[in-house]
Amino acid sequence: MNDQTLTPEERAANLKGMGCARKRVEDVRFTQGKGNYVDDIKLDGMLFGDFVRSPYAHARVVSVNKEAALALPGVVAVLTAEDLAPLGLHWMPTLAGDKQMVLADGKVLFQGQEVAYVVAEDRYIAADAVELVEVEYEELPVLTDPFEALKSDVVLREDLEGQTEGAHGPRKHHNHIFTWEQGDKDATEAVLAEADVVAEEMVYYHRTHPCPLETCGCVASMDKVTGKLTLYGTFQAPHAIRTVVSLISGIAEHNIRVISPDIGGGFGNKVGAYAGYVCSVVASIVTGKPVKWVEDRMENLMTTAFARDYWMQGKIAATKDGKITGLWCHTTADHGGFDACADPTKFPAGFMNICTGSYDIPTAYLAVDGVYTNKAPGGVAYRCSFRVTEAAYFIERMIEVLAIKLNMDAAELRRINFIKADQFPYQSALGWEYDSGDYHTAWDKALKAVDYEGLRAEQAQRIEDFKAGKTRKLLGIGLTHFTEIVGAGPVKNCDILGLGMFDSCEIRIHPTGSAIARLGTISQGQGHATTFAQIIASEIGLPADDITLEEGDTDTAPYGLGTYGSRSTPVAGAATAMAARKIRAKAQMIAAYLLEVHDDDVEWDVDRFAVKGAPERFKTMKDIAFAAYNQAIPGLEPGLEAVSYYDPPNMTYPFGAYICVMEIDVDTGEWEVRQFYALDDCGTRINPMIIEGQVHGGVTEALAIAMGQEIAYDDMGNVKTGTLMDFFLPTAWETPNYTTDHTVTPSPHHPIGAKGVGESPNVGGVPAFSNAVHDAFKPFGLVQSHMPHDHWRIWKIASGLGMHG
Amino acid sequence: MIPAGFEYHRPGDIASAIGILQEHGDEARVIAGGHSLIPMMKLRMAEMGHLVDLQAIEELKGIDIGTDTVSLGAMVTQHELITHDGLAKAIPLIREAALQIADPQVRYMGTVGGNVANGDPGNDMPGLMQCLNAVFELSGPDGSRSVAARDFYEAAYFTAREDEEILTRIAIPVPGSGVGQAYEKQKRKIGDYATAAAAVMVGNGTASVAMTNLADTPVWSESASSALAEGNVEGSVAAMLGDIDPVADNRGPVEFKKHVAAVMLRRAIDRAQSRAG
DSSP states (O other): OOTTTTTTHHHHHTTTTTTTOOOTTTHHTTTTTTOOGGGGGOOTTTTEEEEEESSSSSSEEEEEEOOHHHSSEEEEEEOOOHHHHGTTOOOOOOSSSSSESHHHHHHHHTTOOOEEEEEEESSHHHHHHHOOOOOEEEEOOOOOOHHHHTTTTOSOGGGTOOOEEEETEEEESTEEEEEEEEOOOHHHHHHHHSEEEEEEEEEEEEHHHHHHHHSSEEEEEEETTTTOOOOOOOOEEHHHHHHHHHHOOOOOGGGGEEEOOOOOOOOOTTTSOOOOHHHHHHHHHHHSSOEEOOHHHHHHHHHHHEEEEEEEEEEEEETTTSSSEEEEEEEEEEEEEOOOOOTTOOOTTGGGGGGGBBHHHHHHEEEEEEEOOOOOOEETTTTOOOOOOOHHHHHHHHHHHHHHHTTOOOHHHOOOOHHOGGGOEEOOOTTOOEEEOOOHHHHHHHHHHTTHHHHHHHHHHHEEEEEEEOSSSEEEEEEEEEOOOOOOTTTTOOOEEEOOOEEEEEEOOOOTTTTEESSSSSSSOHHOOOOHHHHHHHHHHOOOOGGGEEOOOOOTTTOOOOOOOTTTTIIIIIHHHHHHHHHHHHHHHHHHHTTTSSGEEEEEOSSSSTTTEEEEEEHHHHHHHHHHOOOOTTTTTTSSSEEEEEESOOOOOEEEEEEEEEEEETTTTOEEEEEEEEEEOOBBBHHHHHHHHHHHHHHHHHHHHHHHHOOOBBBBOOOSSSSSEEEEEEEOTOOOOOEEEEEEOOTSSSOOBBOTTHHHHHHHHHHHHHHHHHHHHHHGGGOOOOSOOOHHHHHHHHHHHHTTT | OOOOEEEEEOOOSSHHHHHHHHGGGGEEEESSTTTTHHHHHHSSSSSEEEEEETTOGGGGOOOOOSSSEEEEEOOOOOHHHHHHHHHHHHHHHHHHHHSSSOOOHOOOOOOBBHHHHHHOOTHHHHHHHHHHHHHHEETTTTEEEEEEEHHEEEEEEESOOOOOOEEEEEEEEEOOOOOOOEEEOOOOTTTOOOOOEEEEEEEEEEEEEESSSSSSSSEEEEHHHHHHHHHHHHHHHHHHHOOOOOOOTTOOOOOHHHHHHHHHHHHHHHHHHHHHO
16 A cells, blocks of 8 residues: 555556546446436335426416316325415525416416426326316417517516516516626727727527436425425535525425435526426425426426527627727527526626627627516526527627628637737626636647648638539538636625525545545536546545545535536535645644654655655555544544535636538538537646546537527417427437547636536537538628528528529 | 326237227227327327237238238338348338338337328338338228228328228339339438438339328329339429428428428439439
């Protein structure tokens, strides 16, 4: 164990610490079907809940007749808003400062809205009983267009009638939610008025859905003897859920235990609170039995939190030689029937004000108007930090549009406008302080890797061939340089329902030198058990394989705000490093005592403290751990453990350069990704293999969104894409090969310099794919076209440009 | 996504299966691979008291390759169609088309009989069978009868099959040597129904053209076939466009579907011609 023949490098490698492509420890159980998901939980006497949902997008609920359902053997209860009202639980607060019906209170505002909750002895009886509940509706006019909604006399939220003040300031119309303004409006308009060149375009980022493989669900178990409620669920933020449940149910927080077991993907869909959770808790309290609710795929797509749906009107000003002087954006944000957007409290449009992107834009202005429509509520950060994908898509389209206006190469336009490496920390015109970056290095590396000049030459030849009738396929080169803002966040400006967005880690070292660490976050596939053990291994010199990592049980884990917005590594990862350093500080004192020297006379050496100048005299962390439990050391408490709550001083700003090369058939609209190059700079890299996996997954989701995935409604508010037949989820067949690459620009304020990476590929991928489509048609006159770029929409572009005649 | 309750039957021969259908009338449905019916049952768009599983009936299985005719049992799976080398040699079009149906998991379960009998205009095999001029054998309480694939389809989910009949076998004339075949399908993704698909046979002065998912039934176009037999490709395409009647859905508007139908047919003709002679 104390092998002195190993070099420090060999000892470091044995730890499998930071930088090691360590295999995911979670995969042993996942690949053998031994995961434990919510629907795997079976408790004695467990009942099942299921919803009666509205077939209409906007209707008055005239009556609900439960009789036939209650008469079905095995049906225990049928709950409606009337039953929940005495408990004050027929409505619940949303994360965005609005409130939302748990069960329809007199009317419904979107198709699939929960009207009644059936509780039965098994899920089959519950499904039968749902069919037997008779609901009488009176249809109301439907509003699916946010611009129409702002003009319409139809009042969607009658409960808010007369309220001119919302959670985020004045409401301008009965279907208006908020206006959020950032930057300097007058200065930006002055810049636009005087600019050499102004490009203007509407950029729509369509409504889509995170669609995790596992849908949302929970098991509520109220123990009437102990008075304790245990709530298992697919929660991305278990502690926040515990606090919310306590606040809205009145059950004392110490009597609530929330457990997030294995989670099959979240992507933002599992951040919010849903009616199913509330109804299951109520049903368990009423019946005294555990109650399980798990939604099916259609319910997940139609009713739980959607993403995007931002109409972004943009103006970008530049000098005639391409230096950007100003950016203006007005966004109309479709929030659906309730504002259940998952954002930090003070940011009703999330971090949309990162929309100046990677560019040094001196003057900018952003306004966002939130609007109610007859669509499902949500607006979550689908594999991105809050509204960052929208912001990145907006600026990366505006750059392309400006390049057309300037008749300039879009790669060069980006290069001359990048924030320079020596400008960091950089204060953006819309209020952020970018921590670190080296965009020019990343950009040049990316362009060289794909032979950008060669691609442009090939494209020029292809255009010639097309015009000569030799081919019907176009070549598109999609460029993107994105800057993310992740790691929410500093408590001074980021909270959710008043809970500061710090995070936490507790580490306990066992006497034999192994350890357990618990965090306030919760993995949904990110590999926390693998990577966080690596941070600890490098910080305290115990092998990662000897460190157990536990998350998701609020009775044992320290309080944290959960996992979304790429915040786990920036915030909880920092807490982990800080907790480990507390342990190392105590270990130093123990080592000095054991070596009979002063604390300052020992120094850290990979996995041990050694006497300065006498490296043969040392104590390994294993020696120290044992001593912590078996020796009385003057002035020191026994034991070796620490907890850290980390409030980050700033966000982190990962960035990347993505390039997509796409072949497009103008006759059928079919496309093929020939090459996709993804360079990510996420600061210090903890596990390169997990980073690569995250990039592959995120780019694949980006491909889906850009090329076909959407939640579409017809004029009656019916969801047209409620199954995986119509909602595009790529299989291995549709997924192209990716080339990943990196640069490393550590975050200066993060203890280990890490920035987070899980969401970068979605943020950067979407504009890369979309820009490739636009780029292919650009020589034929296309300026702007809306996603998703599915076959018929691409065909329509070609048709509109006269390419079929 | 949970179906309503039903009684499950698993008869061992065709006569017993027909007996169950007779006993329960329109309360009963046969099930083959289940990949169309079970989703409909889960959505509660199809509800029946009695489900008659045909899996255990040996008479419905097997691929027989004759000199002039190929006979497919109704319960032959898409996977068996793909992996049967004799079939691939006799009528290569079947493997080519079956490989474009859904995905391997579905093809292990999905059957050729279920695919043609269900009457779903999205299915690939009906158009293919019309192109090949296949004949469906039906067994009912009054014995057996044959119906040509080209006469079988009446409207979406409505066919010439009576409620108490079971489609038992498919007889397909082996195309003469020198006849080229091709199946072209555009779809949004693996597992999707066709945006448009074309099945083509051409050679020896004959031709046959059938289209999939472009009307409420598969469309075998007699005029497109005769134009192609005369070597008039654009005439064939124009005639086909006159015979289809697509509707707008998430795959696109009518205009787009017509455009893609023409592209698919031209490509299928091109490929079939390159294989002819």
